[in-house]
Amino acid sequence: MSLPHAILTALLEKSSSGLELTRRFDRSIGYFWSATHQQIYRELGKLEADGLIRTLPAEQPARGQKKSYEVLPAGRAELARWSAAAQDPKPLRDALLLRLRAAAVVGTAGIQDDLRRHLELHERQLAEYREIEERDFPPGRDGAQDRLRHLVLRAGIDLETFWTRWLEHALEEFAELPDGA
Amino acid sequence: MSLPHAILTALLEKSSSGLELTRRFDRSIGYFWSATHQQIYRELGKLEADGLIRTLPAEQPARGQKKSYEVLPAGRAELARWSAAAQDPKPLRDALLLRLRAAAVVGTAGIQDDLRRHLELHERQLAEYREIEERDFPPGRDGAQDRLRHLVLRAGIDLETFWTRWLEHALEEFAELPDGA
DNA sequence: AATGCCATGTAACCGGTTACATGATTTA
DNA sequence: TAAATCATGTAACCGGTTACATGGCATT
Numbered sequence A, B: 001m002s003l004p005h006a007i008l009t010a011l012l013e014k015s016s017s018g019l020e021l022t023r024r025f026d027r028s029i030g031y032f033w034s035a036t037h038q039q040i041y042r043e044l045g046k047l048e049a050d051g052l053i054r055t056l057p058a059e060q061p062a063r064g065q066k067k068s069y070e071v072l073p074a075g076r077a078e079l080a081r082w083s084a085a086a087q088d089p090k091p092l093r094d095a096l097l098l099r100l101r102a103a104a105v106v107g108t109a110g111i112q113d114d115l116r117r118h119l120e121l122h123e124r125q126l127a128e129y130r131e132i133e134e135r136d137f138p139p140g141r142d143g144a145q146d147r148l149r150h151l152v153l154r155a156g157i158d159l160e161t162f163w164t165r166w167l168e169h170a171l172e173e174f175a176e177l178p179d180g181a
Numbered sequence C: 001a002a003t004g005c006c007a008t009g010t011a012a013c014c015g016g017t018t019a020c021a022t023g024a025t026t027t028a
Numbered sequence D: 001t002a003a004a005t006c007a008t009g010t011a012a013c014c015g016g017t018t019a020c021a022t023g024g025c026a027t028t
Helices: A003-013 A018-027 A037-049 A073-084 A095-106 A111-138 A144-176 B003-013 B017-029 B037-049 B073-084 B095-106 B111-136 B144-176
Strands: A054-057 A068-071 B053-055 B068-071
Touching: A003 A018, A003 A037, A003 A073, A003 A144, A003 B095, A018 B003, A018 B053, A037 A054, A037 A068, A068 A073, A068 B068, A073 B003, A073 B095, A095 B073, A095 B095, A095 B144, A111 B017, A144 B095, A144 B144, B003 B017, B003 B037, B003 B068, B003 B073, B003 B111, B037 B053, B037 B068, B068 B073, B095 B111, B111 B144
Parallel strands: none
Antiparallel strands: A054 A068, B053 B068
8 A cells, every 4th residue: 555655755745747746756756666647547536535635726627637736734644654654574576586496497598688688777777876866965965855865765776786786696607507407 | 477487386396285385485485476375276276277287196076175286298388488588677666665755755753663673574584594595505516406596595685685784774874863854 | 630749537457465265184 | 072273265355557548739
């Protein structure tokens, strides 16, 4: 149950319409909680029905017209409650690791190409995070908000760093393996 | 579409009944692809219907009776195909990072306790992985299967290491923050 | 008038989660 | 023989994914 809270966070940062939210998910919040526009519209409807957000201006007549939302006090309270409530970490679920485990049984033929491709993708993501870090968190700022958001970005950077290193290591292992074993 | 392939892998490693599979998922494969017994039974049914696995002994009459499955050649072929096929990595989706981002907006009151709890959980998981590493991968083995499975375990160890370090860092940041900001 | 983009949706599906049901076997 | 446990399931729900639909507005 995190998507509504992701939306509340985004709307508190800045009141927006559905499409604007979608674009912002593609950029920033989506880096650790992605969502499509269909999900977002569906959820905006629920949040409004629950009285956690409301449409901003003199209401426009639905279809094709832009609708902007803002968070109501009840929404802010719910977000504060949720962010402080205990939640267990979700167990890891990673298809690539599973594929390696499968390859240990049925043979490694063909999987190396995809490891290389994943390595490239993670390197690209890492570079993007680093650019954001340089742009948004230059040395010598330390507001509480900045520090927390930087902390989150750091997690992203460190995770991508882990994956690139691990994939490099994996490819080295493969290079030493007997062919297709 | 990874659960059937997780099951095929597990069954190739050792033919099993549904409950035995469930227990093995709780231990080893489930470390990176978890599944409940309901999922597993549902999927075993599909895999059998698709001709990828079959029940082992003279068929027992369903309910309450143990049924063991083994992988058919078509199942092994499908697993080899899947493990070699290109697959995009799934975008990160982590509720804790989202909660921190929310906390940057609505305040950090209460979240530190859960950060500490997560730190403990990750430390425990890390210790468990290290035990497995010592037990199953003593220095001086290097069959292809061993190396691949060790590689997968390494990913788990490094990921847990990342989380423990990041959480320690996060808690340090919080210690420096003005109260509840 | 036609094309394309902006913006908001609907509908069907699919895999994972949760709660519950039922039969068989072992143990007190 | 009652209770606990082993073992296999059914059913309802929920969130994410994919494909498609519809209306408004700007440009050519």
